[in-house]
Amino acid sequence: MPTQKRLAGSFASFDFQLVLLRRMNDHNPELVDTARRGLGVSLTQMREANKRWQAMTHSPHSRGALSRYRTVLGEPESRTPRRVGDLDCEAWLWPVQLWPELRFEVLVAPNGMAWNEWLVRSPHAEPPTLTSLADLTPWSCTVDEVAEAFAPAQPLEGTAPTRWGLAYSAPDGRGVERKVISEFTWGLLQRTTARE
Numbered sequence: 001m002p003t004q005k006r007l008a009g010s011f012a013s014f015d016f017q018l019v020l021l022r023r024m025n026d027h028n029p030e031l032v033d034t035a036r037r038g039l040g041v042s043l044t045q046m047r048e049a050n051k052r053w054q055a056m057t058h059s060p061h062s063r064g065a066l067s068r069y070r071t072v073l074g075e076p077e078s079r080t081p082r083r084v085g086d087l088d089c090e091a092w093l094w095p096v097q098l099w100p101e102l103r104f105e106v107l108v109a110p111n112g113m114a115w116n117e118w119l120v121r122s123p124h125a126e127p128p129t130l131t132s133l134a135d136l137t138p139w140s141c142t143v144d145e146v147a148e149a150f151a152p153a154q155p156l157e158g159t160a161p162t163r164w165g166l167a168y169s170a171p172d173g174r175g176v177e178r179k180v181i182s183e184f185t186w187g188l189l190q191r192t193t194a195r196e
Contacts, residue, residue: 011052013073014039017098018049020119020186023162027183027190028138035098065114069094069106078123082107093120101125102142102188118164118187121145132171133178136192143184162186167195 018041025032025046036046056068069092070076076092083089088110093103099119107116120142121127128141130149135141143164147153156165164184169177179195 011049011056011072013094014097015049015052016072016104017096018046019053020096020098022046022050023160024139024185024188024190027185031138039098064112065117066092066106066108066112069114069117073104076106077103089115093122095122099139099188105187118143118162118184120187132173132175133180133192134173136170136182136189138190139188141189143187143189146182146189156181158183 017039018036021032021035032046033043036043057065073094076094078091078093080091080093081088082091084107090108092106092108096102096104096119101122102119102125103122105116105118105120106114109115127145129135130141130145136146141149143166146166146168147155150166150168150170153166153168156167158164162185164187166182166184167179168182169179172178180192181195182192183190
């Protein structure tokens with residue numbers, strides 16, 4: 001995987017990928033380590049990128065989330081009208097070097113506020129086939145793909161702002177229905193465990 005050069009002191013899409021990885025490290029350190037090495041960065045650099053991102057988001061002089069994403073990621077690859085429930089919004093998509101088949105999506109309300117930010121499947125990529133628990137490997141699918149494949153799925157509050165959960169039933173390798181919870185970070189599957 002090719003690395004990207006960046007100017008000292010700048011914060012761009014390359015650095016943002018390290019922020020995504022930093023949050024996923026709690027669940028899948030081996031996958032994160034492989035991805036980080038593929039990008040040619042150290043653990044310290046990943047932590048520093050996350051620290052800088054947190055400083056940007058919590059600064060008293062911070063601009064809104066949408067402005068911050070445009071500054072860091074550039075202009076979106078696409079802007080598509082979307083209706084979610086009763087809300088008309090726009091889905092802004094940016095490519096992600098680490099996951100070429102995914103896009104970073106920000107849903108933008110009519111007032112210009114970003115109200116949901118996560119990874120989704122690229123409109124041009126083939127979605128995974130999800131029929132059993134065996135298909136639910138880390139980083140293989142997104143929140144909406146699991147919710148659709150194993151409906152009805154109950155959304156669960158995550159343990160951090162960038163985390164989500166789904167509770168649902170799915171067949172195991174022998175076709176026996178199991179009650180499980182899947183955990184997602186930035187919209188990407190991290191792990192699936194049995195429900196209590």
